[in-house]
Amino acid sequence: MVKAGSGALTFGVPSSPGVPEDFAKHTLTVDFNNIESVQAAFDEHGDDIACIIVEPVAGNMNCIPPVEGFLEGLRSICDKYNSVLIFDEVMTGFRVSRGGAQERYGVMPDLTCLGKVIGGGMPVGAFGGKKDILTHIAPTGPIYQAGTLSGNPVAMAAGLAALTQIAQNGLYDSIFENTQILAEGIRDAAHKHGIPMTINVAGSMFGIFFTDVDKVVNYQQATSCNTEQFNAFYHGMLEEGVYLAPASFEAGFVSKAHDIEIVKVTIEAADRVFAKVAHL
Structure with a gap:
């Protein structure tokens, strides 16, 4: 996360402490807004790369929008190598448009992650995506996912109120x-x-x-x-x-x-x- 840009950059750490090398070795870090570096990684490891995870507008090294063709290039590369494109829209969700960065820039990911913005600022997160991926999640699939605060009524009420507000035209x-x-x-x-x-x-x-x-x-x-x-x-x-x-x-x-x-x-x-x- 730090290599890709995050608030921890303030402390000047080159990588994220606490992440075992055995985990980190399964992650490749490439340059945001540099589709050539992404392509080079896939040229070398393409058959082994499961997914690309990206903030469509980088918000953890200040605010850096995608250059023309970058998100489209990611979509094309993922399609070519049958990899999953994941948009981290924790920051961009509902902020850059009602439909997030994917609506603003016209590039559809396979999975989307959203944070507390979907709950009107309350502690809640959500992810969504294509049916052929999400059917692997329980109860329709074998991957178990749950949380203590999942569906918390206060957070859901706040989220519903926020979504109602942003649905207003103009x-x-x-x-x-x-x-x-x-x-x-x-x-x-x-x-x-x-x-x-x-x-x-x-x-x-x-x-x-x-x-x-x-x-x-x-x-x-x-x-x-x-x-x-x-x-x-x-x-x-x-x-x-x-x-x-x-x-x-x-x-x-x-x-x-x-x-x-x-x-x-x-x-x-x-x-x-x-x-x-x-x-x-």
């Missing part, structure tokens, strides 16, 4: 518009004070990168950003009463509660903070 329009305004506003405020910055936006997800690179599209670029400037910005925004994710490798999210007035106040706060950061 709900996403203002959220996506405000996300774009917020990200561009923060970037423009940084540039105003001579601070290099680029942004990524995917629906209601956004990422700000303290870098002079035009577009951040991979892990190497994300980990080469100026973390000292980010830390100064983060603490400055805290003093302004704005709470952002505390690590430069975490994506940001905008919700319906963040109306245009909140967006404007946040951009104004960022402008004041950048005025200070520029002199550090």
Whole structure:
């Protein structure tokens, strides 16, 4: 997970402690947004690769959307080698569109994983996919799956309420518009004070990168950003009463509660903070 990008990147660990080598050796890590590296792995190990697991929009090395053709390439490779394509939509589910990243980018995985977003923020997860795979799960198949909180009535009620809300026509329009305004506003405020910055936006997800690179599209670029400037910005925004994710490798999210007035106040706060950061 860490090699693929996660919150643990903040600690600079090259791999995930606690995972036995005997497990890790069965996993191949390839570069996000680099279909050639995926193809090279399949050229060498294709007949033995059971699946590809990917965040369709990487949210654990900040917010990095897929480049054109990347998700389509994964789908094509999986079809060719009869491997399962699994989308981890824990972050992207309901955030980049009502139907998740698979709807936004028009690429259908074989399995989808969803997290607490499906329960309105309550502790719940879900997975779904094609019938010929899911029929292997009990009671129709031999693979047992259960959990202490599975079907928890409070989580299910919260989830039903959330799903009812997002089914409203036009709900996403203002959220996506405000996300774009917020990200561009923060970037423009940084540039105003001579601070290099680029942004990524995917629906209601956004990422700000303290870098002079035009577009951040991979892990190497994300980990080469100026973390000292980010830390100064983060603490400055805290003093302004704005709470952002505390690590430069975490994506940001905008919700319906963040109306245009909140967006404007946040951009104004960022402008004041950048005025200070520029002199550090």
